[in-house]
Amino acid sequence: MSTKQEFLFGQQSHAIEVGDIVYLAQDTPFILDCGAEISQLPIAYQTFGTLNADKSNAVLICHALTGDQYVLGAHPVTGKAGWWELMVGVGKPIDTDKYFVICSNVIGSCMGSFGPKTINPATGKNYGLEFPVVTIGDMVRAQNLLLEYFGISQLFAVVGGSMGGMQVLEWAARYPEKVFSAVAVATTAQHSAQNIAFHEIGRQAIMADPDWCMGKYAENKSYPAKGLAVARMTAHVTYLSEVMLQQKFGRKLQNRSEIGYGFEADFQVESYLRYQGNNFVERFDPNAYLYITRAMDYFDIAVEHGQGSLAQAFAQTDTRFCIISFSSDWLFPTEESRRVVRALNAVAADVSFAEIQTDKGHDAFLLEVPEFYAAVKGFLDESARQRGI
């Protein structure tokens, strides 16, 4: 059932159509990796297409750090198109005429699922920093509860890019029997030192903002907009490639013919970054940003599922894997995908791998890159044939 809720983004309150929300774990508490026990777990999700009679056509889409369940259709805060309209829909690689598509907001996030904005029943206020630290494993176990709620015992496919790809790998390692095929894009099996470093910068930028108020900005009627904008600007640069930045902006000036000898945004690239930073604060919760980056930092599938061996984490898997990287992605470079492929090869898993040539950097998984969508379509079509869909 569809629900509207009041959400505070920045200083503005929005009545948001959060899609369906289900309250899971009501009978048995949900125990997070950190040990916290949750007895009511709200999960906000969207579905597209129709579940077939034998429930064999479900595709779970896992979203990235700042993504959400709005794969298709207007976003309730920004009004923009869904984030994966190029991938999902009628006639698209994940064809909604053929598959039943589910996407839920990850726990730790801010679009209706259990997160730091959730009201803590113990205090009647937002959890804020009282919110427990969650992991990618926790996110996936919460998604699994949602699938149990739907009565789906096996997913036809789990698909995601970036942090979504981490969840795909986590699904395959944790619930191999529940994953017929897995498409992990622009991702890694363990977060690198450099990526932890960039996340730490973002968190420090947010926490340095006095309007963050130790996470209690809602209570204090403040909002760490500047800190969050700096965090977003830093992350945004890592999503692009140097070549793309040079081609798109180079040293072009913004609305002026000469440099201004000052600290205004002389260059288009500065103006663009400021815009990205400012836009973000109107749609994303600062505390959620802290929690989700932390979950990514903690991600290390070899340690979690393979006693230190990545291959071991996927031993005896029957899942069909499709691993995709982008040549200009320096946040999750191709080498990290190759490591996953080598581990899968080591256990004789069914794996196909493609490095897509593009200048679009990490963000390529969200952008117009025809070869990428063709690769996913080819893989899913063949998987569907094998699954008899």
Next chain:
Amino acid sequence: MSTKQEFLFGQQSHAIEVGDIVYLAQDTPFILDCGAEISQLPIAYQTFGTLNADKSNAVLICHALTGDQYVLGAHPVTGKAGWWELMVGVGKPIDTDKYFVICSNVIGSCMGSFGPKTINPATGKNYGLEFPVVTIGDMVRAQNLLLEYFGISQLFAVVGGSMGGMQVLEWAARYPEKVFSAVAVATTAQHSAQNIAFHEIGRQAIMADPDWCMGKYAENKSYPAKGLAVARMTAHVTYLSEVMLQQKFGRKLQNRSEIGYGFEADFQVESYLRYQGNNFVERFDPNAYLYITRAMDYFDIAVEHGQGSLAQAFAQTDTRFCIISFSSDWLFPTEESRRVVRALNAVAADVSFAEIQTDKGHDAFLLEVPEFYAAVKGFLDESARQRGI
């Protein structure tokens, strides 16, 4: 003559041995590229070795963004060794038994030269944001005044890495007759869009800190330590290579055996970055950081000196060039050095080029990389032979 001055770094006042200070441009105002006229230009510098009788053995060292004139010897604020002890000294590539070495603090900086901490004679207070925006060209013209003060009509060599390398190229383009040889390391002829973007993030982090007080933190007895630390952390990641970060830190934990499920510095790389950020605020002026990053952003030698053509900027040069890059430097990648080399080749300049293989990233020019120092020594020794030193 050596001078002590009181300097405020962070909240602490230090009596700093600023080395020699000379007040230039007293007769003729110094006109900055932005149009501002300066009638007294303090330049703080250090020298090492002895100027020979015909003044032919002078080597000018140009420092990087956060560097200073303390090439050798204890730094007056940090107490640490000089920043280029590996390059300069008896028996080193820039041998102080052979050369007269000069290094001056660039204008815009904070170690005694004309910068935003200088007292504005019009107000009796620090310039702060009233300080005019300076360019790499301005820095070099100020250095030229210093050389005139010494009566040196030609430098045997100008040497520098990163922003120091920008100054080297600027020297060669602006005063070709004054530069016998030029060693430009890990640098570029024009600042890239990505690098402008990273600088803008640093500036936004500083300016987002309410303790920055629109640049008037000294008057307000505040200090934007958190913003400056975030700026430094961001920059610091760009100085290293992913491989180096992975080898040095990987996912090693800091003083704990398990992740802490919180926002403490669980990982060594986080702890290291925080340390880098916090250390920096005790030795560098936030406004100076704004001004110097801006000067780098504005740097575009083809536009300044070649009517858009980089080759043209070096037409008819007699300078001997040595261009050096580091294979893992992604801030100033080898391709940017190659562009300079191609331009020099196009005007038949005398140029040697080396890409040094190392995992140490951009910071390699400050670190123990024997092949690098050997390359500089080889080039300077041969140049000295040709110059008859």
